[in-house]
Amino acid sequence: MLTRAQLREVALFEHLRDDQADWIISHSTVLELPSNTYVFRQGEPSDYWFVVLEGEMQIMEERDGGEFLLATHTKGAFSGEAPLLSGTPYIASARTLTQARLLRLDNQSFRDMFGVCPVIVSKLFGTLQWRIQTTEALARQREKLSALGVMAAGLAHELNNPAAAAARAADQLQMAIDAMHPPLIHMAGTLQSSQFEHLLKMRNDAVKHAADTDDLDSLTQSDREDEVGSWMDDHNLDNSWDMAPVFVSGGIDADQLDDLENVVGDEVLPDAIGWLYASLNAAELLHQVEQSTRRISSLVKAVKSYSYMDQAPQQEIDVHEGIEDTLTILAHKLRSHYITTVKHFDKTIPMIHAYGSELNQVWTNIIDNAIDAMFTAHGKGTLSISTRAEGDSVYIEIGDNGTGMPESVRAHIFEAFYTTKEVGKGTGLGLDIAHRIIFSRHRGDITVTSQQTDPSGTCFQIRLPIHANTAETDGSSVRED
Numbered sequence: 067m068l069t070r071a072q073l074r075e076v077a078l079f080e081h082l083r084d085d086q087a088d089w090i091i092s093h094s095t096v097l098e099l100p101s102n103t104y105v106f107r108q109g110e111p112s113d114y115w116f117v118v119l120e121g122e123m124q125i126m127e128e129r130d131g132g133e134f135l136l137a138t139h140t141k142g143a144f145s146g147e148a149p150l151l152s153g154t155p156y157i158a159s160a161r162t163l164t165q166a167r168l169l170r171l172d173n174q175s176f177r178d179m180f181g182v183c184p185v186i187v188s189k190l191f192g193t194l195q196w197r198i199q200t201t202e203a204l205a206r207q208r209e210k211l212s213a214l215g216v217m218a219a220g221l222a223h224e225l226n227n228p229a230a231a232a233a234r235a236a237d238q239l240q241m242a243i244d245a246m247h248p249p250l251i252h253m254a255g256t257l258q259s260s261q262f263e264h265l266l267k268m269r270n271d272a273v274k275h276a277a278d279t280d281d282l283d284s285l286t287q288s289d290r291e292d293e294v295g296s297w298m299d300d301h302n303l304d305n306s307w308d309m310a311p312v313f314v315s316g317g318i319d320a321d322q323l324d325d326l327e328n329v330v331g332d333e334v335l336p337d338a339i340g341w342l343y344a345s346l347n348a349a350e351l352l353h354q355v356e357q358s359t360r361r362i363s364s365l366v367k368a369v370k371s372y373s374y375m376d377q378a379p380q381q382e383i384d385v386h387e388g389i390e391d392t393l394t395i396l397a398h399k400l401r402s403h404y405i406t407t408v409k410h411f412d413k414t415i416p417m418i419h420a421y422g423s424e425l426n427q428v429w430t431n432i433i434d435n436a437i438d439a440m441f442t443a444h445g446k447g448t449l450s451i452s453t454r455a456e457g458d459s460v461y462i463e464i465g466d467n468g469t470g471m472p473e474s475v476r477a478h479i480f481e482a483f484y485t486t487k488e489v490g491k492g493t494g495l496g497l498d499i500a501h502r503i504i505f506s507r508h509r510g511d512i513t514v515t516s517q518q519t520d521p522s523g524t525c526f527q528i529r530l531p532i533h534a535n536t537a538e539t540d541g542s543s544v545r546e547d
Contacts, residue, residue: 068096068119068169076117076142076169078189086183097168105145105160105168112149112156115176118142121166125393126159129241138163146404150176223398224365232358235351242348249337249344256334264329269342272316272400274351282314290314303336352538365394367369379488382417385425385460389451392429396437403437404446415455418532424503425530430513431496432464433525439468439524458532459510465525470518479514 070087074080079090096119098103105116108128116123118139125145126133136158139145143496149156150173171179180187251292282290291310297320298306313323323339330338367392393400393407400407431447440447450465471479480501508530516524 068094068345072119074249077121078117078142078144078186081185083399086185089182090169090171090179093171093178095170097170099162099166099168101162101164101166103162103476105162106156108157108159109155110380112146112154113173115144115146115171115173116160116167117144119169122163123166123168124163126161127157128159132157141365144190144193147176147190148197151194153451168192171182172394221365221369221395223400224394226361228358228361228365232355232362233356235354235401238357239348239351242344242351245344246341246348249341249347252337253330253334255343257330261330261334265338265342268318268322268326269345272313272318272342272346275317276315276346276350277353287311287314290319293320294318297318299338301327301335303339312346312350315350319415361525380419380421381426383420383422384417385415385453385462385471386411386413387463388422388426389429389453392426392433395431396430398447399437403441405437405440406448408448408450410450410452412452412454415453415460416532418530420508424507428500428503429464429529431500434495436466436468436524437466440466443469455532460530460532462528462530463525464528465523466543467521470516470522470524472518476514476516480512504530 068091070084070091073087073090074082079087082090096107099121101121107121108126109238118141118143122143123139123143124135125139127136128134139160145160146156169196174329177331253262254379281287291307291314294313295306295310298309303309327335399405436449437447440449444467448467450463450467452463454461479497481498501512504510510528510530512526512528514524515525
């Protein structure tokens with residue numbers, strides 16, 4: 067039996083009058099639980115409020131197939147008030163860490179307690195406010211880490227492709243260079259300087275042609291390869307069908323090969339063709355290495371620009387650069403979700419005074435949501451982005467051709483923790499963050515229009531002042547999932 071003295075050992079109840087303490091004792095149940103026992107489970111109806119009288123109890127969130135520790139409650143701590151007040155299921159699970167003694171009040175008694183014991187209200191709601199703030203901070207941090215993980219995975223994929231291509235080309239480049247030596251040695255004692263000059267000019271012209279000319283259509287490419295391959299077969303040259311594509315890429319046709327034969331002679335022709343092929347192949351592989359490393363460099367530059375690394379957080383920025391950097395960061399997801407991007411940028415709009423890295427989070431949140439909406443609806447889609455200047459503001463519109471959203475959803479999308487996604491897929495913080503960054507940090511506006519009739523889709527319009535007095539308030543960096 068719980069006594070008044072034992073009840074008052076708990077800080078929450080220490081100032082109760084005798085009649086109030088007696089009311090708590092008569093309306094509560096004391097539970098004696100062994101360690102590792104669930105007190106309540108996440109998702110179950112919230113029927114009770116619990117206070118730890120002795121022992122320890124852990125609060126665990128179940129997500130991604132596992133349990134994650136949120137808090138450890140010791141003597142005097144309480145749990146279950148938030149879902150009871152909101153009429154929602156338990157938002158986490160509680161499990162005893164040691165043998166524990168708990169006081170339990172049912173839903174109605176918990177609510178009646180506010181009238182009987184008003185002194186408890188301020189203590190309870192003070193703790194509740196702190197818990198809500200802590201929960202929100204943890205959720206924002208988790209979303210931030212989740213966003214970083216998604217972006218890191220996408221960047222790893224983006225970097226892996228050019229890195230693998232560069233490594234593969236570098237390996238083949240050594241073989242191509244080695245293949246140049248034998249025919250060059252054979253020709254060294256035979257060809258005159260004028261003949262070498264003709265061969266070198268032919269090689270240099272072919273390298274330039276391959277770099278400057280767009281790819282041929284498949285039918286034309288095939289016809290020319292057949293022509294060159296047949297010429298090589300007629301001259302009893304080995305590997306003719308391997309060499310033909312390289313020669314055609316360099317713009318070399320059968321007539322030029324006839325000219326080469328006339329210049330160097332029949333005996334030297336196989337070595338001249340062999341050296342020319344190896345040289346052109348090496349040049350193409352070197353070009354692949356260059357293009358791959360340039361792609362890697364551009365990705366690193368985009369990441370640095372996206373995060374505004376080593377730069378002042380508040381500065382004159384070009385909104386187009388931020389949007390382009392964001393599209394680069396999300397390129398893997400755009401491709402894998404079959405999303406086409408259409409841009410209508412007004413390149414005459416001026417620089418704006420803003421927090422560049424935070425605006426990039428806005429673009430990321432909105433574009434990422436649009437990608438998911440289109441892919442979920444159609445398995446593909448078109449992302450449209452436009453910019454324009456009007457008066458003393460810059461306008462950015464980001465639209466998708468998904469199924470749109472009903473008014474009941476649109477009215478709440480900027481509210482914290484509001485999400486239409488299934489449990490575990492997101493906490494609904496991204497658009498709340500986007501709204502705070504635009505409205506509070508930049509003194510701008512963000513609105514959304516959406517329709518579910520044909521043509522359907524959603525469009526976000528962001529207005530940013532060109533010369534804004536940006537606010538020195540908190541602007542968390544989170545992407546909505």
